[in-house]
Amino acid sequence: GEDVEQSLFLSVREGDSSVINCTYTDSSSTYLYWYKQEPGAGLQLLTYIFSNMDMKQDQRLTVLLNKKDKHLSLRIADTQTGDSAIYFCAESWTGANNLFFGTGTRLTVIP
């Protein structure tokens, strides 16, 4: 099976930047995703990147993809307390059974 790995925890101070990292093992990915899950809620699709891109920026979010190292990161600028949540990395190629999620990184923002 596919392995998608993330650190379990990250703490940052309000106003600082957060960087959440993810590594994966398969080089056939079509899309790579970042999802956010707040307590008691489902997963919210934050952003995604095509595998032929290196970077995507969307307001405070920057996604970087290093295909050589199979490394994906999500940078959140000016982190706010409302950003506290679990962030899941996922990768896919064609077909639902080829969508793999990481175990999630719990981001805690300290006021």
Next chain:
Amino acid sequence: ETGVTQTPRHLVMGMTNKKSLKCEQHLGHNAMYWYKQSAKKPLELMFVYNFKEQTENNSVPSRFSPECPNSSHLFLHLHTLQPEDSALYLCASSQVEGEKLFFGSGTQLSVL
């Protein structure tokens, strides 16, 4: 609001009960999914429907029975569950199978 609505939000049931989880999407998507989220485990794909046809059954026990009457609605019928089935059950939908899933808020299920 993601456009994917799940009911109920919480469910407590005994091992001999029969209950159903409901999912509805208002996004015009063609594929719908059931995932199980347990503590400290990756999300587990359970079932996938594409254009109302089941395309994936990820070795799920028969006490979980999905139903997809149309592209907008998905049910998960539960019967004779075990305590280890307690988890958050998430429904998702997407336009293309396996790409850019939108999730509902989930049903938190507790089996006593």
